[in-house]
Amino acid sequence: MNVELISVYGNDATVCDAARVSFDKKASNYSEEQNSRLINYLVKHKHTSVFRHPQLTFRIQAPIYVERQLRKHEIGLELGLPPEPNSSINSISGRYVDFSDTYTLIKEWRTQSKDSKQGSADPLDFYGQSACDEIEYAVKEFCQNAYKKLIDLGVSKEQARTILPLNLNTTFLWTGSLLSFIHVFNLRLKLDAQQETREVVAEMLRLLKENGNFAESLKAFEL
Numbered sequence: 140m141n142v143e144l145i146s147v148y149g150n151d152a153t154v155c156d157a158a159r160v161s162f163d164k165k166a167s168n169y170s171e172e173q174n175s176r177l178i179n180y181l182v183k184h185k186h187t188s189v190f191r192h193p194q195l196t197f198r199i200q201a202p203i204y205v206e207r208q209l210r211k212h213e214i215g216l217e218l219g220l221p222p223e224p225n226s227s228i229n230s231i232s233g234r235y236v237d238f239s240d241t242y243t244l245i246k247e248w249r250t251q252s253k254d255s256k257q258g259s260a261d262p263l264d265f266y267g268q269s270a271c272d273e274i275e276y277a278v279k280e281f282c283q284n285a286y287k288k289l290i291d292l293g294v295s296k297e298q299a300r301t302i303l304p305l306n307l308n309t310t311f312l313w314t315g316s317l318l319s320f321i322h323v324f325n326l327r328l329k330l331d332a333q334q335e336t337r338e339v340v341a342e343m344l345r346l347l348k349e350n351g352n353f354a355e356s357l358k359a360f361e362l
């Protein structure tokens with residue numbers, strides 16, 4: 140897993156500018172404290188359209204099953220940054236590139252949860268962990284070698300890739316508004332989200348906090 144925050148458009152003042160235009164004013168006409176109070180007011184009263192102006196782009200390397208879950212978030216993630224409108228999510232293509240050699244291996248195997256809302260529960264014991272590691276490694280090696288054999292036999296990449304497992308890493312660029320990513324954080328950082336996906340999303344949020352442009356907005360959304 141690897142996450143980069145490659146582009147940030149806007150900051151807390153962008154949010155305030157959008158709200159203050161109603162009174163033909165800008166964030167710069169007010170103190171930091173007044174703008175901070177405004178952001179809290181906007182979140183509290185669900186005036187969320189103003190959080191759609193800032194735009195973020197992440198470059199993410201994650202296993203296919205994580206990318207698949209993240210792709211379910213659509214609204215506000217369909218418009219890319221100018222000059223690349225409609226560049227919401229673009230992935231590496233297994234039709235053109237052989238990326239059959241990078242996988243995300245499970246760090247710790249978990250048992251199935253008895254509560255159907257939770258996908259998994261406690262970790263397996265030490266022996267369970269090493270037995271699962273062995274299976275995972277064997278399957279990965281088998282699929283990776285089989286892929287290479289199909290390529291050697293002259294099969295196209297777009298067909299050979301169909302035998303690769305879900306823990307294969309893919310790389311994608313993901314652009315969307317601050318508000319849409321806040322929605323992603325709210326849903327995918329909860330305990331009922333898959334842990335491997337939570338880890339990717341937690342890293343996205345960590346990078347955004349480190350960037351610092353949206354300190355007040357993130358605080359107001361309790362992130």
Ligand SMILES: Cc1cc2nc3c(=O)[nH]c(=O)nc-3n(C[C@H](O)[C@H](O)[C@H](O)COP(=O)(O)OP(=O)(O)OC[C@H]3O[C@@H](n4cnc5c(N)ncnc54)[C@H](O)[C@@H]3O)c2cc1C
Nearest residue numbers: 208210211212213214215216319322326327329331332333
């Ligand atoms: C823990 C967990 C388990 C999940 N399990 C499954 C599963 O088993 N199977 C599965 O298919 N998906 C599953 N999902 C995905 C889930 O159903 C959503 O598709 C995903 O979380 C995206 O959420 P969203 O629809 O709110 O996001 P977006 O599509 O980004 O929408 C954002 C918000 O915009 C509004 N909105 C979106 N579309 C419309 C519309 N047409 N009309 C009016 N308002 C709209 C809603 O308020 C929505 O919350 C799961 C998600 C989570 C977090």
